[in-house]
Amino acid sequence: MIEPAEGPETRANPLHAMHCLEIWGGNHAVRSGVRVPGIDAWVCGETYHGESLGGDIHYVSTCGGGKIARFAVADVAGHGQAVAGVAVELRRLMRKHIDTVDQSRFVRALNDEFSRRSSQGVFATAALATYYAPTRELIVCLAGHPAPWWYRSRLDRWQPLEPASESEPSPSAARAPAGAKRLANLPLGIVAPTEYEQFSVTLDPDDLVLIYTDGVVEAESPEGEMLGPEGLRRMLEQSDPHRPATLSAGLLERINRFRGAKPAEDDQTLILLHHTAAGPRPPKLLELPTVAAKMLGLLRV
Known part of the structure; x- marks a missing residue:
């Protein structure tokens, strides 16, 4: 009996084990994966x-001590070489803030960079997620970006990954003049300066977090029906959360089938985080010279 060819829904993507002070990624088509402490x-x-x-x-990115991993996704207006300079600058800022858990300075610096490019019509939404292995916390900042989906293994359900609602306004909001609008979490490059808020959740073992770009939920069927966030959730609920290695590739394949013969009208990216709950991984003795050389700028990060 001839077995069917292995397709995107059944083929596990290879994992690259990242070392301390390493940055991986870009703005190219990709089907791959990485392993960092805990994720x-x-x-x-x-x-x-x-x-x-x-x-x-x-x-x-991974920090120099094996405790901090950061995941960044930016959906930039434009395609191809027009985005190349933005990708280089994002990588530079990832390097500059590689050892800090707090990502508020990072996202403000990103907004400043996009504001300088606003005359060229360059702006973006972005999602930043920083995992701190010692406490198993995922710290999230969204700049006009859709909220990720969070699979809570303990509850066996998918839900939006959003900050808990607050019944009272923050002190800074309370001091705002009457009629004033508080600018926060806007897409990058729209208004400078803009406040960007962070929130954190503690992950349980085998929790999943799906970060995606607008091109995913803006997929349209041949009849003109848009997938939307709820359509994406229905696809997630029909997927097997216990097979994270094939979930994202299978999901992208299903989205393309939903679209039918219609070509995608935008880039589309999915990043699936699987919380393995592995502890921090400090650099091994033989890795220390390389880490030191990177910290001193003798080797490129």
């Missing part, structure tokens, strides 16, 4: 019309 991540991305470079940028 296995699979990235699936397709560029607009199959171009070599797209408008979706993804990066993963």
Whole structure:
């Protein structure tokens, strides 16, 4: 009996085990994955019309002590070479803030960079997620970006990953003049300065977090029906959360089938985080010279 060919829904993507002070990613089409302390991540991305470079940028970084991993996704207006400079700058800022858990300075610096490019019509939404292995916390910041989906293994359900609602306004909001609008969490490059808020959740073992770009939920069927966030959730609920290695690739394949013969009208990127709950991984003795050289700028991060 001839077995059917292995397709995207059944093929596990290889994992690259990241070392201390490493940055991985770019703005190209990708179906691959990385392993950092506490998290296995699979990235699936397709560029607009199959171009070599797209408008979706993804990066993963690890700190020098094996405790902090950061995941960044930016959905930039534009495609191809027009986004190349933005990808380089995002990588530079990832390097600058690679050892800090707090990502508020990072996202403000990103907004400043996009504001400088606003005359060129360059702006973006972004999602930043920083995992701190000692406490198993995932710290999230969204700049005009759709909320990720969070699979809570303990409850066996998918839900939006959003900050808990607050019954009272923050002190800074309370001091605002009457009629004033508080600017926060806007897309990058719209208004400078803008406040960007963070929130954190503690992950349980085998929790999943799906970060995605607008091109995913804006997929349209041949009849003109848009997938939308709820359509994406229905697809997630029909997927097997116990097979994270194949979930994101299978999900992208189902989205393409939903679209039918209609070509994608934007880049589309999915990053699935699987919480393995592995503890921090400090650099091994033989790795210390390399880590020191990177910290001193003798080797490129």
